[in-house]
Amino acid sequence: MAKSPETEHPNKAFGWAAKDKSGVLSPFHFSRRDNGDNDVTVKILYCGVCHTDLHTIKNDWGFSYYPVVPGHEIVGIATKVGKNVTKFREGDRVGVGVITGSCQSCESCNQDLENYCPQMSFTYNSIGSDGTKTYGGYSESIVVDQRFVLQFPEGLPSDSGAPLLCAGITVYSPMKYYGMTEPGKHLGVAGLGGLGHVAVKIGKAFGLKVTVISSSPSKEDEAINRLGADSFLVSSDPQKMKAAIGTMDYIIDTVSAVHALFPLLGLLKVNGKLVTLGLPEKPLELPIFPLVLGRKMVGGSDIGGMKETQEMLEFCAKHNITADIELIKMDEINTAMERLAKSDVRYRFVIDVANSLSPP
């Protein structure tokens, strides 16, 4: 007979889960495995709230397996390390991001690109290497194979550093891979949310000129004065968009809703590249003429490998890049999700797990 979430593993665990596609989160008792020889047990301090969490609890993509305990921007303290673990000691401040398993032997894994391993498993809503479902960071603790645990650099705050584990690597990786790091070049960042605001900061750290492209004119002041963008383009202003045609070397498109690609492609110079990171439920229309006539490219990217994620954390620590966050308590999560759905957050919610998650 199938074991229940509470009994399938030997150690009691507690978190908040969505039980159905209403997406409403509530207290949830489950269990976690023993700390194996290669594992690190992490007492969770903070967990960022990613838009993916919202998509998953609402089953927007059609592959949610309830109950879902979301959360893949986890910062905590290592409380146990297995006997084969060399990189971490008890008491270390560590991070856990989007993936917690991969085959560790394919071409992608051998290139430190676990994120492209066909057998990659996610921190939550996935089947782990032991065949059981994974539960994420909206919980007290998590047990993770050392390969998927990150050193959290000194100087990087736990709370505002947490979102880097998904939002940060999601923009850093394609910027490196697609060569969007040449100082003096012009980067457009479409969408100013959790990913977008971090992209602005990382873009400036690479020495790029950065223009934010957004449908919300009210974000201009912050974009320029607080985040450091060089300019702001309101995407619904046809004249301004026309004036900016053919001016950008690269665009990072973080917009998660369905939106028009044609105007964004027009902003690119010849040979320009647009990286699409959002995962809307419906397809986007991709016009072909602009690609052919200007040798332009639209590429995708999916988080980053573990080595690269560590590199990104070091980079952000060096350049004092953190997310702009709103710290919330665990029991405020449902309100936070409603606000996130309306993009009403500057720019990432982070749950103060250690101080607000208590079993009833």
Added chain:
Amino acid sequence: MERLGEKYQSVEAFGWAARDSSGHLSPFVFSRRETGEEEVRVKVLYCGVCHSDLHCLKNEWHSSIYPLVPGHEIVGEVAEIGRKVSKFSIGDKIGVGCIVDSCRACESCREDQENYCTKSVATYNGVHYDGTVNYGGYSDHIVVDECYAVKIPHTLPLASAAPLLCAGISMYSPMKYFGLAGQGKHIGIVGLGGLGHIGVRFAKAFGSKVTVVSSTAGKSKDALENFGADGFLVSTNEDQMQAAMGTMDGIIDTVSASHPILPLVGLLKPNGKLVLLGATEKPFDLHAFSLILGRKSIAGSAIGGIKETQEMINFAAEHGIKAEIETISMEYVNTAMDRLAKGDVRYRFVIDIANTLAVTRS
């Protein structure tokens, strides 16, 4: 609309033109300019028949100017040179491709990518900087700035070199630029027509493994035995396509008609690139997941710059690469267009201008 008469330039010319969007071609007397200081007058020997010629004749892109003399895969002999010309001598065999001028000042031009200059001038159906309409290679001669012509090495047979000027460079350029050329790479080529078959030959010369993806099962023998492809997939065969998923480093898609691209994205390995050459008006439905999971990309490409075209011609000469052609007379061209519309050509028509055009002048 009546323009300033076909005889408004000083040198008489003769070719075949379409007068309207029926696309029917017939004899046409017109005129070309005097040879400028930096220009060469080329006696046309051969001209390839590109699918773009057909699209333009029928005004499918809604920008055709009639009378329209097509032809941008031109191979000829230099008959006259302007006094400042240094690249060519009289008697040289040269090629003229899809563009005959550009602004020469923008970033694209300065980087030898005249094909992406927004002010580039097309060999035919384009308006020259002096306001005159350009007429293409279905004619007895053409005048062109020396910077926009390439030398044809004597080792390349002229008739089968003609299609390289458009089809050849269209395949060569993206293979180089997107890093798809070389040992250890597996390239898919979608569509085995004028572009596709030359692409297979280039890719094999680069040392790549090549799989042709085609809707025509009957082309498999040619693909494998004649052009040297390593594999052949019938795009409508779901089992074959499924088995090939995640196996290709890159794909060059030569098909211009609207067709599903999601299955092609599925054929790519992680980090794979799909390069589209055929510009369809209807946008594609892009499923973001298909690019994100696997860090794949979709890009476009359009012919190549002049410097690169010369490089491509030299590469073709070095490796003995030529197009597989059916040589036709000028008179046959309308039948050829009907057959081209049905894909009934193995694999490029080339008009023997030198021997069959003049005789059509009554």
